[in-house]
Amino acid sequence: MADTSYDVIVLGSGPGGYVAAIRCAQLGLKTAIVERELLGGICLNWGCIPTKALLRSAEILHYAQHAKDYGLKIAGAIEADLDAVVKRSRGVAKQLNQGVTHLMKKNKIAVHMGEGTLTGPTSLTVKGEKGEEKLTAKHVIVATGARARDLPFAKADGKRVWTYRHAMTPSEMPTKLLVIGSGAIGIEFASFYNDMGVDVTVVEMLDRIVPVEDKDVSAFLEKSLTKQGMTIMTGAGVEDIKVSDKGVKAKIKGKDGKVAETEFSHCITAIGIVPNTENIGLEKLAEMDRGFIQIDPYGRTKSKGLWAIGDCTPGPWLAHKASHEGVTCAEAIAKELGNKDVHPHPLDRGNIPGCTYCHPQIASVGLTEAKAKEAGHEVKAGTFPFIGNGKAIALGEAEGFVKTVFDAKTGELLGAHMVGAEVTEMIQGFVVGKTLETTEAELMNTVFPHPTISESMHESVLASYGRALHI
Numbered sequence: 001m002a003d004t005s006y007d008v009i010v011l012g013s014g015p016g017g018y019v020a021a022i023r024c025a026q027l028g029l030k031t032a033i034v035e036r037e038l039l040g041g042i043c044l045n046w047g048c049i050p051t052k053a054l055l056r057s058a059e060i061l062h063y064a065q066h067a068k069d070y071g072l073k074i075a076g077a078i079e080a081d082l083d084a085v086v087k088r089s090r091g092v093a094k095q096l097n098q099g100v101t102h103l104m105k106k107n108k109i110a111v112h113m114g115e116g117t118l119t120g121p122t123s124l125t126v127k128g129e130k131g132e133e134k135l136t137a138k139h140v141i142v143a144t145g146a147r148a149r150d151l152p153f154a155k156a157d158g159k160r161v162w163t164y165r166h167a168m169t170p171s172e173m174p175t176k177l178l179v180i181g182s183g184a185i186g187i188e189f190a191s192f193y194n195d196m197g198v199d200v201t202v203v204e205m206l207d208r209i210v211p212v213e214d215k216d217v218s219a220f221l222e223k224s225l226t227k228q229g230m231t232i233m234t235g236a237g238v239e240d241i242k243v244s245d246k247g248v249k250a251k252i253k254g255k256d257g258k259v260a261e262t263e264f265s266h267c268i269t270a271i272g273i274v275p276n277t278e279n280i281g282l283e284k285l286a287e288m289d290r291g292f293i294q295i296d297p298y299g300r301t302k303s304k305g306l307w308a309i310g311d312c313t314p315g316p317w318l319a320h321k322a323s324h325e326g327v328t329c330a331e332a333i334a335k336e337l338g339n340k341d342v343h344p345h346p347l348d349r350g351n352i353p354g355c356t357y358c359h360p361q362i363a364s365v366g367l368t369e370a371k372a373k374e375a376g377h378e379v380k381a382g383t384f385p386f387i388g389n390g391k392a393i394a395l396g397e398a399e400g401f402v403k404t405v406f407d408a409k410t411g412e413l414l415g416a417h418m419v420g421a422e423v424t425e426m427i428q429g430f431v432v433g434k435t436l437e438t439t440e441a442e443l444m445n446t447v448f449p450h451p452t453i454s455e456s457m458h459e460s461v462l463a464s465y466g467r468a469l470h471i
Contacts, residue, residue, distance in 0.1 A: 004110070006032045008333060009137040011116045011124065011280070014041020015048075016310030016322030017143030018100050023330035025107035027339060032135060033109055034116040034126050041145055043319040044096040046165050051188055053089040054168065055357050058195035062359065069396055080196050082173050089168065118142075118281030121303035139305050139333045142293060143326070144280065146273040146311035151180070154241035154267070160248050161241065162268045164189065174198050174266040178250055180238050182209035184356040186270030187221075191358035194230050201231040201264070203252060208234055210356060214368040214417040216383065216403060221419055224360055224399060241267060275312040289314070297346030299329035307333065321352050353431045355424040360400050363427035366415030366434055369405050378408040380440075382463030384456050386420050388471040391451040397421035402460040404430070411439035416457075426454050440465060 007029035010021045017033060018040065024031040038045045057080070063070075064078045104111050112135065114128020122140050126133045148163035150156055158166045167189050175198065179190045182204035194200045202209065202225075208218040209225075209232060222232050235255035242249040247265045254260065275291040286301040286308065287294040293308040295301055301308055307329050310322030324347055331344035353365040369381045386392035386400040400420015407414055416430035433443060443461045448454055462468045 004032070004133065004135050006030045006110070006135065006137040007337065008032070008139050008141065008330070009034065009122075009124065009135055010141045010143055011118075012041060012143035012145055012276075012310070012312075013039045013100065013111075014143060014145045014310060014322060015043045015319040016145075016326045017041065017141070018103065018326075019323040020141050020143060020309060020326030020330045021109050022103060022107050023327045024333065025109050027330065027334040027342065029330075029334060029337065031107075031109045032112060032137070033104065034112045034114065034124070034135070036113070036115045038097055039100040039104065039111070040093075040097045042147075044100065045093050046168060048319050049096050050089040050093040050168055051164070051192075052357055053092040054085060054192050055188065055359075057085045057088065058192045059359065062195050080173075082170065082196075085196075086169055116280065118285060118306075121285055121301075121306040124281070137305075138337065139307060141299070141326075141329055141333075142277075142280075142282070142286075142301075142306070142308040142312060143310045143322070144276040144312045145322075146275045146317060148185075148269065149272040149274050151238070151241065151269050151271065154243065154248075154269070156269060157243070160243050160266055162266060164268070164270065167193075167268050170266075174264075176247075176264045176266075177201070178203065178238075178248065178262075178264040178267040179270060180267065181270035181272070182211070182232075182234075183270060183272075184210070184354070186268065187225075187356055187358045189268050189270065190230060191225070194225070194228055195359060200229075201233065201262075203233045203236050203238055205237045206234065210362060212354065213356075213362060213364055214403060214415075215370060216401075217362055217364070217417050217419045220401065221358070221360070221362060224419075225358075228359075273311065273317055277312050297328075298332040298344060299325055300332070316349070316352055316354065318352065318354065321347070321349075324352075348435075351431060351434045353427045355427065357424060360397075360420045361423045362417075362419045363423040364415065364417040365427055365431050366413070367405060368415060368417065369403075372405050372407075372414045377414060379414065380406045380408045380464045382460050382465065382468065384459035384463050384468055384471060386453070386456060388459065388468075389451075389453055389456045391453050391455070392421065394451065395421065395453075397453075400456075402426075402456040404457075404460045404464050406440050406461075406464050411441060413438050413440070413443070416460075420453070420456075422453060426457060429454065429457055 008024045010033045013035040021033045114126040123136045156163045240251040285303045299307040309325035311317045331342040383403040403417045405415040448458045
């Protein structure tokens with residue numbers, strides 16, 4: 001049994017874990033990372049990156065099928081090759097996995113492949129192909145992430161009932177697909193398979209899809225997806241599923257309270273996540289709430305030397321939040337170890353953007369109009385539609401809008417909400433603005449390039465104060 005000591009050991013190599021390890025190494029700390037499956041975690045291998053590769057294929061298919069809208073002719077049938085689409089997605093994931101492997105070597109981070117179990121706040125064992133190793137450190141960061149939650153009456157089997165992992169590498173194309181849950185994961189897969197020509201039904205128990213978004217965005221997206229051919233059922237629930245070799249029969253209770261049984265070829269469950277925190281030795285070391293590790297703003301747990309970041313801690317459960325926490329945590333550790341040149345700052349959850357890569361895309365940051373009012377703000381809110389934006393019209397992407405929410409008394413930007421083409425690339429402008437505590441005055445006085453879809457951001461700010469120019 002080998003005995004190896006480090007300054008920092010990171011348990012888990014997802015976007016929180018590997019970033020934390022790199023930052024620790026940059027700060028001169030002897031660092032190790034423990035991973036049981038693939039470097040890069042869920043995000044790079046089974047989540048954020050490969051799903052975007054799938055969605056890109058679906059997007060290209062959509063444009064090819066609508067070539068005539070752009071004055072183009074494409075001879076022959078336009079069809080999706082599912083095997084080739086999946087192969088491309090897996091290739092993208094492999095490339096990123098290899099990139100993380102390179103970064104570990106570049107930063108001289110020791111990689112221990114195997115199942116890690118804490119034996120104390122700053123010690124753990126790793127069971128892998130080399131047998132069992134005993135590792136110790138001055139500090140340990142838990143970054144074990146989370147996994148998809150199963151339905152209580154239908155465990156995902158990879159054949160007819162899928163989680164996101166199964167939906168990414170399907171053995172066959174569904175003919176009629178049921179998607180349970182309309183958060184980011186559910187809606188992205190619904191959008192992908194709908195663009196691929198599948199008959200898609202989305203069931204959401206709350207009264208609107210993408211319920212964390214502004215209600216105007218939810219309403220717009222539902223209308224758009226319905227127009228694309230999806231069946232959207234809100235205020236509904238799946239009460240039971242019977243699985244057979246031919247498909248699934250789902251009992252769905254509609255908004256009217258009536259229960260109907262409908263047959264589907266496949267089902268995707270997207271009803272939330274479960275943190276990967278059981279059976280790793282945390283029971284007496286950290287305070288837990290529904291399985292999530294409770295931490296202070298820098299990632300500290302109740303045990304000295306033990307830290308946690310990412311999806312195994314309270315949400316939002318987003319890769320970029322995990323990465324940011326990883327940097328903050330690494331710098332806080334370095335400061336505790338005597339580095340006077342680092343100045344870690346706690347994460348401001350109000351400035352974390354959310355992005356959903358459906359068609360059309362949605363993106364947001366900060367408070368919705370309703371949440372701002374609930375918080376006691378007197379608000380000024382304005383919306384600018386893409387139909388008033390020259391670049392959006394030229395691109396054939398005039399579907400969408402930008403909405404901004406300000407505090408009427410101070411001019412503080414409280415929130416921004418977008419739906420439409422490439423809004424996931426534009427939201428960062430408002431994220432920077434919120435981080436800098438921007439008011440409407442700075443945004444109004446900012447020169448936006450023309451012609452760009454981002455001009456809609458400027459116009460939405462003007463619209464909040466009754467000064468929109470192009471609508």
